[in-house]
Amino acid sequence: MSNIRNVGEMVESNHDEYNRQRFVSILRKRVLMDFAGDMKTIYQKKVEPNFEKKNGRKPKDGREIRKAMLHEPVFEGWSSLRYNAQLMTWWSVQPVIERSLDELIQAAKDAKAANPAGGSLELNPDVDVPRAITELDVHLMPGCFHTEYTDDDVAQGAVYHYGTTVFSGGLPHRRITKGGVASSIANYLKLAYPDFKPERILDMGCTAGANTTPYKEVYPDAEVHGIDVGAPLLRFGHARAEAEGMALHFKQANAVETGYPDNHFDIITSSFFFHEVSVPDTKKIFKECHRILKPGGLMLHMELPPSDLTDPYYNFYLDWDAFYNNEPHYEKFRGLDFPKTLAQCGFKEDKQMMVRIPNFASTPPEEFKAVATGNETLRRDHGNGAVWFTFGGWK
Amino acid sequence: MSEKSVHLPLRSKGKRATFYKDPAVDQLFAIITMLTQELSVAFDRIETVERILDKNGVISRADIEAYKPDEQEETERTQRRDEYIGRIFNILRQEAEALLDS
Numbered sequence: 001m002s003n004i005r006n007v008g009e010m011v012e013s014n015h016d017e018y019n020r021q022r023f024v025s026i027l028r029k030r031v032l033m034d035f036a037g038d039m040k041t042i043y044q045k046k047v048e049p050n051f052e053k054k055n056g057r058k059p060k061d062g063r064e065i066r067k068a069m070l071h072e073p074v075f076e077g078w079s080s081l082r083y084n085a086q087l088m089t090w091w092s093v094q095p096v097i098e099r100s101l102d103e104l105i106q107a108a109k110d111a112k113a114a115n116p117a118g119g120s121l122e123l124n125p126d127v128d129v130p131r132a133i134t135e136l137d138v139h140l141m142p143g144c145f146h147t148e149y150t151d152d153d154v155a156q157g158a159v160y161h162y163g164t165t166v167f168s169g170g171l172p173h174r175r176i177t178k179g180g181v182a183s184s185i186a187n188y189l190k191l192a193y194p195d196f197k198p199e200r201i202l203d204m205g206c207t208a209g210a211n212t213t214p215y216k217e218v219y220p221d222a223e224v225h226g227i228d229v230g231a232p233l234l235r236f237g238h239a240r241a242e243a244e245g246m247a248l249h250f251k252q253a254n255a256v257e258t259g260y261p262d263n264h265f266d267i268i269t270s271s272f273f274f275h276e277v278s279v280p281d282t283k284k285i286f287k288e289c290h291r292i293l294k295p296g297g298l299m300l301h302m303e304l305p306p307s308d309l310t311d312p313y314y315n316f317y318l319d320w321d322a323f324y325n326n327e328p329h330y331e332k333f334r335g336l337d338f339p340k341t342l343a344q345c346g347f348k349e350d351k352q353m354m355v356r357i358p359n360f361a362s363t364p365p366e367e368f369k370a371v372a373t374g375n376e377t378l379r380r381d382h383g384n385g386a387v388w389f390t391f392g393g394w395k
Numbered sequence: 396m397s398e399k400s401v402h403l404p405l406r407s408k409g410k411r412a413t414f415y416k417d418p419a420v421d422q423l424f425a426i427i428t429m430l431t432q433e434l435s436v437a438f439d440r441i442e443t444v445e446r447i448l449d450k451n452g453v454i455s456r457a458d459i460e461a462y463k464p465d466e467q468e469e470t471e472r473t474q475r476r477d478e479y480i481g482r483i484f485n486i487l488r489q490e491a492e493a494l495l496d497s
Binding site: 015016019020022023024026027029030034035037038039041042045046073074075076077078079080081083084085087088091094097098099101102135136137140141142143144149150153155159323324326 | 399400401402403404405406407408409412414415421424425428429432435436439440443462472473476477480481484486487488490491494495
């Protein structure tokens with residue numbers, strides 16, 4: 001047993017800091033659940049009928065709905081609240097992280113030196129951090145994924161780790177555990193393909209590793225890797241994994257050019273990654289996945305569903321982030337023809353996979369198993385959070 | 396507690412979004428939302444003081460800083476915060492309510 005302090009648990013908010021964080025979590029729940037319902041009601045009862053009266057048809061896509069909604073008081077108020085809650089998420093954890101930063105950095109260095117679980121951390125300061133990340137603070141998180149303020153810095157890893165806990169802390173289906181996406185995908189694959197025994201797994205855009213860890217839990221014999229461009233996230237993720245006894249291999253790399261050999265991985269995955277990547281880079285990454293995937297291996301990424309699979313109102317709702325959450329590629333990514341794009345990048349149409357996976361932690365085990373083994377297709381919205389949209393293909 | 400070696404920025408890189416014709420309204424909205432949070436935090440602090448007073452009959456800052464609500468208390472606090480947000484932002488809901496009534 002190691003006695004390394006766990007960077008993921010050691011930050012101690014004081015009384016008021018803790019209660020600021022709790023306020024933001026519940027404010028976000030209100031905004032995303034109740035107030036969002038009101039906005040939809042106003043759209044259905046007022047905005048859409050008015051549009052139909054004027055144009056003789058319903059709006060054809062999310063863009064048209066956005067135009068009709070833009071100056072509705074409910075949209076202005078809802079957006080303002082959501083935008084401020086997003087900023088306040090990060091602000092609510094920054095003070096305690098500033099105060100604890102020296103200790104966090106020390107704990108991460110201790111974890112690296114002792115490396116008790118046997119994982120690894122490989123940093124490359126020359127890695128090409130894409131403009132998508134350097135020009136805008138994604139998710140409005142000040143400092144984004146990559147900024148380093150001091151030597152061996154873990155600050156942004158901590159802001160992301162503790163901030164995302166606040167971010168999801170009021171949502172009933174997200175409260176149970178971190179890494180909900182990966183634990184859903186990994187458990188699904190294990191049930192759906194019991195003979196598939198992956199030896200090596202890669203998580204792309206792994207941030208601080210919350211969605212990398214579950215692959216090691218579900219496939220303990222596999223070698224599990226995570227890559228990201230953000231060094232503070234990787235230092236933090238590695239330190240947390242080592243303290244928790246999880247052997248994970250973190251490497252600073254851009255997913256367009258990973259540096260791994262051909263035919264190397266059995267599973268390549270990611271969670272909420274591609275909508276932050278430009279479309280040209282997305283295609284390069286699919287090709288890179290195909291190159292480093294073993295024949296018979298599976299690429300399966302979790303993302304928001306493409307806009308041709310969801311209705312215009314839902315597209316208007318989801319694409320809010322593209323306009324206001326510093327995720328400018330979000331709408332273009334969702335607008336891609338997924339089967340065609342995957343085929344262009346080497347994943348043949350008859351080997352492609354598109355499946356909605358129930359959230360493992362909040363779905364009764366029998367229901368989860370029925371979906372995994374019976375190939376039932378669920379049609380619940382992503383926004384309700386109980387289901388994750390995944391796509392990819394076998395090589 | 397160590398001396399802060401780093402100051403993390405509060406401003407996010409990129410253009411700040413505006414939702415109203417007059418950006419002053421956006422600024423006001425941000426201020427009001429923060430005020431709402433601080434008021435919620437003040438309630439939390441008062442509640443903590445009350446509970447500690449009730450338990451010990453003595454006020455101690457260290458006790459307040461170290462206080463963590465148990466699961467039951469946290470559930471009650473969550474419900475109160477939730478209702479509070481509903482009251483403060485009720486104006487945003489009224490149009491939908493009226494449409495549902497009509």
